[in-house]
Amino acid sequence: MSTDAVAVLGFLVLFILMLLRVPVGMAMGLVGVTGYSYIVGPGPALKLVGQTSMRTVTDYTFGVIPMFMLMGAFVSISGVSKELFKAANAFLGHLRGGLGVATVIACGGFAAICGSSVATAATFSSVAYPEMRRYGYPQSFSTGVIAAGGTLGAMLPPSTVLAVYAIITQQDIGKLFMAGILPGLLAMAMYVMTIAIIVRVRPELLPAGEFKPWKERFKGLKDVWAPLVLFAFVIGGLYGGVFTPTEAGGMGAGGAFILGVVRGRLNRAQIREALLQATRTSAAVFTVLIGALLFGYFLTITQTPQKLTEFLTGMGIGRYGVLALIMVMYLVLGCLMDAMAMIILTVPIIYPVIVHMGFDPIWFGIIIVMTVELGLIHPPVGMNVFVIKSVVKDVSFTTIFKGVLPFVATDLIRLVILIAFPIIALWLPQRMG
Amino acid sequence: MKRNFMDRVIDSIEWLAAIFVGLVAADIFISVVLRKVFNTSIPDSYDFGRLLLGILIFWGIAATSYRGTHITVDLVWSSVGPRMKRAIDIFATLVLMFVVTVQTAMLFDKVRGTWNDNVLTYDLNIPTWPFFAIAWAGDVCAVVLIGIRTWRLIFQPELLSSKPETQANE
Amino acid sequence: QDKAVQLKLSSWVPAQHPLNPALQAWADDIKKASNGSITATLFPSEQLGKAFDHYDMARDGIADFAYVNPGYQPGRFPVMAGASLPFLFANGKSGSAAIDAWYRQYAAREMKDVKFCFAFVHDPGTFHSRKKITVPTDIKGMKVRPATSTVGQMITALGGTNVQASAPESRDMLERGVADAITFPWGSIGLFGIDKVTTFHMDSPLYVTPFVWVMNQGKYNAMSPAQKKVIDDHCTTEWAEKVASPWADFEFGGRAKIAAQPGHEVYKLTAEQTEAWKKAVAPGEAQWADSVKKAGQDPKAVMDSLKANLVKYKAAL
């Protein structure tokens, strides 16, 4: 068999194994090592397993993943999401659609300390959904705005997916985090505008809540100082060059722990729960990382990335044509996989193409994470939607997707804006020097 | 009764991994504070950090494998009937067991190599193989636990909750 | 007619690094000498595996030839660590010939899992810092990113703190004040942007990093006698110097470039200052001698031989 045929067969078997629910990382490892063994020999292939597994789990830079996960876990377990929502709601709840806007803003605030989009969506399903329903918001809109707001978790720093993208492509994690800030804020602004348009077109859909006196508003503001301080500390330290990314994660976790304990929001059981959460998600992510590296060595040996680059650039559809093609592929994959798995599996193959065509690697990180996040909310399936459904039991998938559609449309417009104006993503990291 | 015992074993394994997450965070936090405030450092904090990370991940993978909370593609699985679901689960677990067994064997090879080659930490020149060995023990646990999981899936499916919870992995 | 052999050459430095074209030229010469029966593909930038694993990769056949920094695994190659002791090498080109001629005697024993091809060094590196370093006592309280574990031990002995970071991360470390100084060769300073974050450069050949280029033993054994001869002819002291030369030139040229940049201070040491440094680093040699003794070798004989070769090839300080 030619190496090309082996590579194609490898992809085929990989997809079959994944569809048969073999864990993504294990499937990649198995196919990668088998293919490698066919081309290079079983001896080196087996040695590669031990070497790659041990090297990956003892790589200091990868420590950034469990650290930011731990920070997010401490923060969400200490009840910050509720406070953020309460504060935003005190100011905006009395307006038509105000609860929706409050949800977007609270999601953004939570995203500034939590690195995961799915976790953000899960949190607000239990915090904001019951409130919106209480004031008569329809199920579809309430779940839709949470699904969309959740994606802010991966765009605004810290972001685990952006960190993993940075590690895979050997880019600066700090710069990628900075690059996510303006597109994240743009997303919030555009979600708010979307809600405003919905209110304009169907005013009866989103009734106003009650007016909260100024006293209560300021009380709400007083409760949210802790997450703001933590964000300023971690992201400011990263931007200002005080910490390295892994250190920022460790400082964030330590800071969240101290704040939680001092404010009496973390007891022993909750500390334990946060540590366990971080362990579980890290173990799952590292399994995929190891598998992807093994699969990647197989692809290197078959020279797949070079051949793909030649093929795509030889198609004569121009660099934006190729970019569009890649994004369509991601949207399709978004029906199958979660964001992290998609990034880890595909970036090593796609990245050389992007660099070859002269796109900016930092900018592409933002574009790709946005596209992948879009995959988490667009029909027919999406991770954020699944998570919301697991929290809000009595709602159907169709209802959630109906509610999320206006936000999917907004996201597509935002994607076009970011492709047309890369400076939105690149302005902050360029100022970092 | 038997099930309670098993659950306690898994809980302990997971808790062990979780303690190491805390240790890594503490290692980083304390090193940064020492550096910024006292202009000094824990010797080998870099090597300790990454070696503890290795331990936490392999012990974490043991628990994750037993609970069936790895990142998976559920598209087909979620759209078929219970019999088919069970068949898919058994197949996937058998593959998982095969992969983790091979990985564990090769990791042993790696631990032995590190021991033979006298690889030391950077500052204190402590041998690194004991850390690797503890991490490897986590993978051994994974094999045992996946074995138990496979046995139960095939012969005592009522003992495993039929629907592993979907997990947020990102 | 010899059977066609394909070789995977693995280098962990980025594609644009001057070592890669030199390795490619070496491989091209092998192809020519073997009448095309031995061909090679060079994989740069850690495509086949991480930098730290390159020795094992050659041993296990993951790569057929691998570029190894033995210092990445402190304790594993005690004899070779002797070459990374401070103030031995005057330059990279003839220094490469010297280290190769010297290490050839020990390679079969210390690197027994692989077929040793040749050893080489880069042009000597030195301190680049944010605060001026002239005497050993200046290191006290400083945070330094050392190039090798031997330099690291010197920093610890002088009361400084080591900061570990990969070459690409180093700039960040300096910018963030995680490190105050770095030991680095001159040309690479510009390559990794470290000239943007350091001002002071001590003009003294402080240290070199030893490297080896090794082969998978099984791959060698499976070759025909004629092919083996081609490989042997390319694993020589002459080739060590030839492969190391473009990189040495590149690093050497870096000094003039930095000196020409405004805002940089490149300063020489007085004879007394140099003497103080040599005295300060002496305990490092004792520590190294212990580890060599433990490995069953005579440290004095090893060091004398290294110094003799350095003199012979005109690379001694």
Ligand code: NA
């Ligand atoms: Na975030």
Ligand code: NA
């Ligand atoms: Na989708």
